[in-house]
Amino acid sequence: MSETKKERKIPAPMVNPETEAFWAAAKEGKFLLPHCVDTGKAFWYPRQVSPFTMGKVEWKESKGLGTIYSVSVMKRAPEIYAIAYVTLDEGCTMMTNIVDCDFDKVAIGDRVQITWKPAEDGTPYPQFKPA
Numbered sequence: 037m038s039e040t041k042k043e044r045k046i047p048a049p050m051v052n053p054e055t056e057a058f059w060a061a062a063k064e065g066k067f068l069l070p071h072c073v074d075t076g077k078a079f080w081y082p083r084q085v086s087p088f089t090m091g092k093v094e095w096k097e098s099k100g101l102g103t104i105y106s107v108s109v110m111k112r113a114p115e116i117y118a119i120a121y122v123t124l125d126e127g128c129t130m131m132t133n134i135v136d137c138d139f140d141k142v143a144i145g146d147r148v149q150i151t152w153k154p155a156e157d158g159t160p161y162p163q164f165k166p167a
Contacts, residue, residue, distance in 0.1 A: 043115075046155045054082065055083070065160070066097050067150050069124070069126055071093065071096050073091055075089060077128070078096070102122040104134070106120060106121045107119070109142065118133065119132075122148055135164070135165050
């Protein structure tokens with residue numbers, strides 16, 4: 037018997053001055069990561085102050101490639117979805133959804149790439165699929 041998959045709805049993001057640059061780039065299909073100017077380290081969640089030094093931030097475009105660090109597949113009718121921590125090639129780790137895959141085969145260590153799915157208001161929202 038095959039399972040019917042219904043995509044999980046993602047609420048519209050709450051855009052504020054700290055995240056505005058990220059969401060504006062997302063609408064253009066660009067995945068921007070904030071980097072600490074002092075250390076050069078990338079971090080997630082987008083904000084205007086470095087969590088490492090409380091200093092300045094610069095935005096750099098990412099290729100959106102990473103590796104699944106941890107994953108949990110939820111099977112609650114009618115939805116089936118996977119939530120994961122993905123460590124991006126830039127070194128930071130973000131919580132995200134894994135989509136467009138066989139949920140019975142998704143695993144820690146899998147390579148993934150960004151894909152954009154619309155939130156409830158149509159805003160492109162970053163999620164990951166197998167690379």
